[in-house]
Amino acid sequence: xxxxxxxxxxxxxxxxxxxxxxxxxxxxxxxxxxxxxxxxxxxxxxxxxxxxxxxxxxxxxxxxxxxxxxxxxxxxxxxxxxxxxxxxxxxxxxxxxxxxxxxxxxxxxxxxxxxxxxxxxxxxxxxxxxxxxxxxxxxxxxxxxxxxxxxxxxxxxxxxxxxxxxxxxxxxxxxxxxxxxxxxxxxxxxxxxxxx
Amino acid sequence: xxxxxxxxxxxxxxxxxxxxxxxxxxxxxxxxxxxxxxxxxxxxxxxxxxxxxxxxxxxxxxxxxxxxxxxxxxxxxxxxxxxxxxxxxxxxxxxxxxxxxxxxxxxxxxxxxxxxxxxxxxxxxxxxxxxxxxxxxxxxxxxxxxxxxxxxxxxxxxxxxxxxxxxxxxxxxxxxxxxxxxxxxxxxxxxxxxxxxxxxxxxxxxxxxxxxxxxxxxxxxxxxxxxxxxxxxxxxxxxxxxxxxxxxxxxxxxxxxxxxxxxxxxxxxxxxxxxxxxxxxxxxxxxxxxxxxxxxxxxxxxxxxxxxxxxxxxxxxxxxxxxxxxxxxxxxxxxxxxxxxxxxxxxxxxxxxxxxxxxxxxxxxxxxxxxxxxxxxxxxxxxxxxxxxxxxxxxxxxxxxxxxxxxxxxxxxxxxxxxxxxxxxxx
Amino acid sequence: xxxxxxxxxxxxxxxxxxxxxxxxxxxxxxxxxxxxxxxxxxxxxxxxxxxxxxxxxxxxxxxxxxxxxxxxxxxxxxxxxxxxxxxxxxxxxxxxxxxxxxxxxxxxxxxxxxxxxxxxxxxxxxxxxxxxxxxxxxxxxxxxxxxxxxxxxxxxxxxxxxxxxxxxxxxxxxxxxxxxxxxxxxxxxxxxxxxxxxxxxxxxxxxxxxxxxxxxxxxxxxxxxxxxxxxxxxxxxxxxxxxxxxxxxxxxxxxxxxxxxxxxxxxxxxxxxxxxxxxxxxxxxxxxxxxxxxxxxxxxxxxxxxxxxx
Numbered sequence: 037x038x039x040x041x042x043x044x045x046x047x048x049x050x051x052x053x054x055x056x057x058x059x060x061x062x063x064x065x066x067x068x069x070x071x072x073x074x075x076x077x078x079x080x081x082x083x084x085x086x087x088x089x090x091x092x093x094x095x096x097x098x099x100x101x102x103x104x105x106x107x108x109x110x111x112x113x114x115x116x117x118x119x120x121x122x123x124x125x126x127x128x129x130x131x132x133x134x135x136x137x138x139x140x141x142x143x144x145x146x147x148x149x150x151x152x153x154x155x156x157x158x159x160x161x162x163x164x165x166x167x168x169x170x171x172x173x174x175x176x177x178x179x180x181x182x183x184x185x186x187x188x189x190x191x192x193x194x195x196x197x198x199x200x201x202x203x204x205x206x207x208x209x210x211x212x213x214x215x216x217x218x219x220x221x222x223x224x225x226x227x228x229x230x231x232x
Numbered sequence: 233x234x235x236x237x238x239x240x241x242x243x244x245x246x247x248x249x250x251x252x253x254x255x256x257x258x259x260x261x262x263x264x265x266x267x268x269x270x271x272x273x274x275x276x277x278x279x280x281x282x283x284x285x286x287x288x289x290x291x292x293x294x295x296x297x298x299x300x301x302x303x304x305x306x307x308x309x310x311x312x313x314x315x316x317x318x319x320x321x322x323x324x325x326x327x328x329x330x331x332x333x334x335x336x337x338x339x340x341x342x343x344x345x346x347x348x349x350x351x352x353x354x355x356x357x358x359x360x361x362x363x364x365x366x367x368x369x370x371x372x373x374x375x376x377x378x379x380x381x382x383x384x385x386x387x388x389x390x391x392x393x394x395x396x397x398x399x400x401x402x403x404x405x406x407x408x409x410x411x412x413x414x415x416x417x418x419x420x421x422x423x424x425x426x427x428x429x430x431x432x433x434x435x436x437x438x439x440x441x442x443x444x445x446x447x448x449x450x451x452x453x454x455x456x457x458x459x460x461x462x463x464x465x466x467x468x469x470x471x472x473x474x475x476x477x478x479x480x481x482x483x484x485x486x487x488x489x490x491x492x493x494x495x496x497x498x499x500x501x502x503x504x505x506x507x508x509x510x511x512x513x514x515x516x517x518x519x520x521x522x523x524x525x526x527x528x529x530x531x532x533x534x535x536x537x538x539x540x541x542x543x544x545x546x547x548x549x550x551x552x553x554x555x556x557x558x559x560x561x562x563x564x565x566x567x568x569x570x571x572x573x574x575x576x577x578x579x580x581x582x583x584x585x586x587x588x589x590x591x592x593x594x595x596x597x598x599x600x601x602x603x604x605x606x607x608x609x610x611x612x613x614x615x616x617x618x619x620x621x622x623x624x625x626x627x628x629x630x631x632x633x634x635x636x637x638x639x640x641x642x643x644x645x646x647x648x649x650x651x652x653x654x655x656x657x658x659x
Numbered sequence: 660x661x662x663x664x665x666x667x668x669x670x671x672x673x674x675x676x677x678x679x680x681x682x683x684x685x686x687x688x689x690x691x692x693x694x695x696x697x698x699x700x701x702x703x704x705x706x707x708x709x710x711x712x713x714x715x716x717x718x719x720x721x722x723x724x725x726x727x728x729x730x731x732x733x734x735x736x737x738x739x740x741x742x743x744x745x746x747x748x749x750x751x752x753x754x755x756x757x758x759x760x761x762x763x764x765x766x767x768x769x770x771x772x773x774x775x776x777x778x779x780x781x782x783x784x785x786x787x788x789x790x791x792x793x794x795x796x797x798x799x800x801x802x803x804x805x806x807x808x809x810x811x812x813x814x815x816x817x818x819x820x821x822x823x824x825x826x827x828x829x830x831x832x833x834x835x836x837x838x839x840x841x842x843x844x845x846x847x848x849x850x851x852x853x854x855x856x857x858x859x860x861x862x863x864x865x866x867x868x869x870x871x872x873x874x875x876x877x878x879x880x881x882x883x884x885x886x887x888x889x890x891x892x893x894x895x896x897x898x899x900x901x902x903x904x905x906x907x908x909x910x911x912x913x914x915x916x917x918x919x920x921x922x923x924x925x926x927x928x929x930x931x932x933x934x935x936x937x938x939x940x941x942x943x944x945x946x947x948x949x950x951x952x953x954x955x956x957x958x959x960x961x962x963x964x965x966x967x968x969x
Contacts, residue, residue: 172691430791
């Protein structure tokens with residue numbers, strides 16, 4: 037029923053992978069996984085910081101933090117980490133505007149930093165984020181949370197928390213829409229125009 | 233040896249006629265097809281004009297033969313329709329003595345494409361301090377004295393020069409530029425130069441000298457010629473001075489008739505010239521002043537410069553542009569096509585008046601029986617695209633690069649001898 | 660964006676994008692121990708200074724180094740620059756040696772424009788670091804960045820530029836940029852130090868500093884160059900200082916929030932009183948700090964994106 041709706045391709049050649057309700061449920065599940073894996077709320081657990089990678093990693097990190105607070109009553113510090121200046125593909129695209137980098141007031145030294153991004157694809161963004169992180173401080177450890185893992189990794193990088201694994205063709209595009217930026221929540225798979 | 237020009241229209245007027253030329257003189261003019269000669273030029277309705285006379289050209293010999301020589305400059309002159317040119321004195325060494333001026337005249341005659349008249353310097357070394365030996369140079373044939381490139385700024389020196397030349401049958405041609413008002417000047421003082429950060433060359437630096445010199449000339453009862461008039465204000469001063477009986481004549485360059493300081497935005501020094509390109513309004517006023525005779529004639533201020541002296545930053549570049557081969561087309565574009573001058577007017581400003589000002593008895597003469605055959609045949613419908621590299625000058629600094637211009641010189645005759653034909657100088 | 664030659668014709672969106680990048684860079688580097696970004700690794704930036712200017716050259720050099728570009732400084736002492744080689748040939752040599760960007764300071768107005776033309780084939784970017792009395796675009800950008808920081812914006816703010824406007828490339832660049840960003844600009848100078856045709860510039864002109872001060876959000880004091888004092892542009896240094904200098908008493912006429920800018924180097928006691936230069940409303944050291952971030956941003960916009968050939 038619901039899955040049939042999702043799989044139906046619309047005229048623009050795009051398919052809904054996650055509905056708004058799916059997004060909310062996925063984030064909630066990820067929050068549970070984070071709590072479990074980092075022993076958040078348990079005594080002696082090391083401090084955790086969520087750093088969203090702009091643009092959509094920012095609100096995702098905020099939502100994850102809100103869910104964690106709901107479940108275990110711990111306020112996890114949240115910040116953003118822009119990776120534009122560390123990208124290895126700057127010369128392949130028109131000049132990109134910078135995103136915001138805002139580290140939480142306590143900084144990230146000796147914390148367990150969880151990078152939060154919307155889609156994991158080649159891994160290059162996360163490689164850039166690791167470089168940016170090195171210049172921003174010295175975390176105890178770094179983990180990665182993504183809403184969608186679409187495969188096609190080009191670097192030895194893997195996520196610690198994955199909302200949904202989606203097999204895709206390299207030519208397809210995965211679009212994560214979030215209410216804070218796009219007005220509503222959804223994850224869409226877009227096919228290039230030439231494919232059937 | 234006789235030559236017939238078949239079917240030319242003198243001054244572009246009336247029916248085409250045949251002109252018979254023998255021994256350098258026009259010996260007969262008759263209906264088309266009625267005259268025969270040893271040689272025939274089929275003019276086929278071309279406009280016949282008296283050969284052009286340029287009161288203001290820089291041939292760079294001696295001193296800068298890497299940019300122009302009397303030979304290459306003579307070719308450019310013949311191709312431009314000129315039968316006489318005046319070579320300015322600011323060579324290296326300066327033409328401030330009889331030896332240099334005699335060399336220039338002799339070399340011009342050896343080349344034989346155009347009569348090259350030397351201009352003598354007014355002051356020794358163009359320094360503006362001490363009169364050069366004007367009398368000796370006049371005896372060697374000099375008819376125009378000028379420190380062109382520099383102004384005879386000292387009013388006392390200018391007064392003496394004007395007075396002294398009265399006895400020589402010569403005229404002082406003034407480069408009007410008050411030097412104190414043009415220290416470091418790079419471009420017309422106005423909005424464009426201000427925006428581009430180029431030090432201004434104010435119009436008043438020219439106008440104040442022209443006014444002063446007109447007063448001095450009237451006071452001395454002497455003749456004055458004003459080089460390259462570039463501003464509306466100068467035209468007004470000339471109108472006023474002529475109105476009160478001053479013996480003053482004036483020239484305007486083709487580039488000041490056509491171009492303005494809008495061109496400076498690229499900082500390409502091909503547009504750098506002295507006096508500088510002024511405003512579009514100045515150019516318009518100069519066209520009107522040339523049409524009504526306030527400005528007597530067109531002179532090229534042909535100024536060849538080496539590539540390295542132009543392909544550099546603006547302030548390091550030398551001022552000046554090529555002009556001999558493009559003068560007529562610019563006059564056609566700015567004066568003939570808009571109806572400001574007819575072909576008789578072109579003859580007046582390009583040939584007759586300059587010949588009168590310089591006192592040349594055999595130039596700028598009517599196209600009539602018994603007159604010297606110094607002639608230019610012009611195709612008014614011809615159009616051509618300017619390429620600096622194709623011009624006869626060694627230098628290539630034309631501001632008209634790539635422009636399509638109207639009016640082509642088909643043939644030039646000096647005393648009955650063809651000097652240029654169909655875009656090629658005869659030697 | 661291939662070159663930065665002037666603020667004349669720089670569209671406001673691009674200018675704001677550069678200012679935003681500068682702001683982002685500033686925030687990124689704030690409080691960091693390691694002030695180095697890998698963004699321009701492997702790119703070669705050459706500064707080519709035909710006039711002495713430690714402050715501008717060092718600012719560009721630091722900007723390039725913080726972006727990890729390889730920065731090479733060429734100055735007129737001890738190089739072919741001082742040996743009569745033409746600007747064109749020196750530029751072509753540096754481009755052939757592998758410069759991705761040449762930053763040029765030159766006494767001839769238009770020198771950077773000419774250089775950009777000569778280097779077009781080599782694809783080298785050119786930044787104008789001050790050409791004669793024409794423009795100094797990065798100075799205007801850093802002034803705008805400073806005004807944005809201090810005033811919260813530029814649109815609708817009233818800014819006076821005081822002093823030798825005629826010979827000032829800083830004034831020209833600021834007039835273009837500030838007016839494009841919506842500021843009201845008033846030029847305050849004696850008539851001898853105003854350019855021809857200034858009445859057609861998109862600015863107001865005044866000869867009365869005292870009358871303007873209470874209306875201003877910012878005042879930018881231009882440096883008075885010694886050679887102008889002897890060139891008859893004004894009667895004496897003392898008269899200039901009395902008429903157009905920003906004394907302590909004058910500074911009190913400014914509204915509380917108004918900012919004092921100076922492109923430096925300052926002539927204390929001449930165009931600006933020491934107490935004013937050191938006061939809280941003076942943003943002169945912020946200008947210097949912003950200079951590095953703005954120049955990093957300019958390098959980023961010229962060198963970090965794909966080649967667009969424009």
